Amino acid sequence: MPLTKAGLEDVVAANSAICDIIGGEGKLTYRGIDIHELALHSSFEETTYLLWFGSLPAEASLRQFTADLAARRRLPDEIIALVRRLPSHARPMDLLRTAVSALPLYAPPVPQGTDPTVERATRVTAQMATIVAACEQIRRGHEPVEPPREGSHAESFLRMLFGGEPDRLAVRAMDLALILHADHELNASTFAARVTAATLADIDAAVVAAIGALSGPLHGGANEQVMRMLQEIGEPSEAEAHVAELLAAHKKVYGFGHRVYRTEDPRVTHLREMSRRLGQQGGDLRWYEISRRVEEVVQERKHLYPNVDFYSASCYFSMGIPVDMFTPVFAVSRISGWAAHVLEQYADNRLIRPRAEYVGERDVPYRPMAERVRAAG
Ligand SMILES: CC(C)(COP(=O)(O)OP(=O)(O)OC[C@H]1O[C@@H](n2cnc3c(N)ncnc32)[C@H](O)[C@@H]1OP(=O)(O)O)[C@@H](O)C(=O)NCCC(=O)NCCS
Incomplete structure (x- = not known):
């Protein structure tokens, strides 16, 4: 007789080489590197590269990856127009989910010879920050800030979120938060992403599923x-x-x-x-x-x-971030982990399809409507 584990507690649902948590020791590693080291010495771009490709980048690779992100930050005009049309009372997480869902509809074709999942992952990672910042500017009645072509992801995000030159400590704090929130093994949103990817749906669908899971108050909310x-x-x-x-x-x-x-x-x-x-x-x-x-x-x-x-x-x-933007900021970071897990899932895929322990009634006869009406009357 199968035993249900409420909330899948301690159930091991995948092999993964991305992130390890030793709960009893309070130890967390990304690709074997201690989170304390990454927090002190890495950047969001470097950490994302590490999560996606398995090891720290060489200098030229990091430069290229940083440039790839920067080159994809700008949103299609249609996405800005979409955000403007959505109700002004909408919660930022709902705006984010809706806008991210529409992104691939306006994305340019994946260049020849490029891994389509890595290309889409790079695009959505870059643009997640732009969407969150644009939502904030638009609801303040401002024009979205043009994405900077240079500067770190953390710095660009703060520039777009607030307009103007961000404070140095705020940039450091944002980069730190982005690194620390980047991945966390099979948390609920990452699991949602992997379940979606395991049906061979594309990464954009997986990211939308993950944003939905992140929004709840028991998780990112x-x-x-x-x-x-x-x-x-x-x-x-x-x-x-x-x-x-x-x-x-x-x-x-x-x-x-x-x-x-x-x-x-x-x-x-x-x-x-x-x-x-x-x-x-x-x-x-x-x-x-x-x-x-x-x-x-x-x-x-x-x-x-x-x-x-x-x-x-x-x-x-x-840092001056509005409270209802906190969970979208979490998504700006966790997209890196979602993408890493989607890449890993595709590399060795099997449909994720668990069973439920049936606890309902059995052998219930179908009673025709006339009979039910008679019984009710
Ligand atoms: C994170 C969380 C969802 C983990 O949930 P879980 O492993 O399913 O643990 P449970 O909710 O079953 O909690 C186990 C026990 O600890 C208690 N508990 C856990 N987190 C608690 C909290 N934040 N405040 C008060 N009690 C808490 C529960 O009431 C329960 O007590 P009980 O056995 O007497 O009923 C849970 O700790 C929680 O809801 N925290 C608050 C939300 C939050 O901060 N989420 C972000 C997670 S990163």
């Missing part, structure tokens, strides 16, 4: 919920009572808990420190301090550790 909680708390001295109230009502404290980690998530170490630095530079440590207090209380009362979404919230807020 948690960073927005965290910030709303910090805003409700308002002061570090109010944190304890607020958390106690949530726990007494058996509610989740967003940004805490993880299916795999049983100790500190190594990404949190970097985001916590970045949250402090950004707060200090901006002369407002309130969000960092509330976060610290919430962390202490949740640790004391529930023995739960913060996850990647917890300190990314105060980082993004200190």
Whole structure:
């Protein structure tokens, strides 16, 4: 008799050489390289190359890859027009999903001799950032900012998001966040991407499925919920009572808990420190301090550790990013992991088609409508 594992906990659903998590030790590696090393020394472009192609790029390869991304940043006019036509009250994640879904309809043909999946992955990775920034500019009533032809992905994204020269610490914080969120094994959105790719649907379909999965508050949507909680708390001295109230009502404290980690998530170490630095530079440590207090209380009362979404919230807020843009920013990064997994899935594909344990009734007779009407009357 098959045993159902609720939420597929601990079920191993694929062989993968991309990302490894050792939950008990709080260890995370991309292609065998410790996330702490990447956080300190890499860039989003280099990390994406590593995830897609399996090893760190040579200097010329990195230059080429960076240029390839930059050359694909510009959105087709039709996509800008589409975003303008969508309802102004639409949530940014819904705008993003809709615009990304339309992207391939206006993409130029894949050049001869190019791997079509890598070409499409490069295009959607470059343009995800442009779409998020364009959505923000358009809802502010501005023209989207022309994508810079030069500069890192992090810097270009901030230029397009806010217009003008971004602050140096903000660029570093964005690059760090992009690296840390780039991949995380078979998280829900990546699994959605792999399931879609395993039907031999194209990478664009896989990315749209992944964006849908990312949007929920138990996954990527948690960073927005965290910030709303910090805003409700308002002061570090109010944190304890607020958390106690949530726990007494058996509610989740967003940004805490993880299916795999049983100790500190190594990404949190970097985001916590970045949250402090950004707060200090901006002369407002309130969000960092509330976060610290919430962390202490949740640790004391529930023995739960913060996850990647917890300190990314105060980082993004200190950078001036609107709260409902936090999850789209997550997508700007995670696209690199989704694409890596789609490439890996295609390279050794088998349809992903699990079974369900049937728990419904059996041998139920079909009762004709006349009989049901008679019984109801
Ligand atoms: C991440 C998460 C979805 C993992 O879920 P999971 O592995 O299915 O774990 P469960 O939701 O079954 O939680 C197991 C237990 O811990 C508790 N728990 C887990 N996360 C919690 C949280 N954030 N706040 C309060 N309690 C939590 C659950 O209530 C449950 O307790 P119980 O056994 O007494 O009922 C879950 O921790 C969560 O919902 N966190 C908040 C959302 C979030 O931050 N998501 C981003 C993840 S990166």
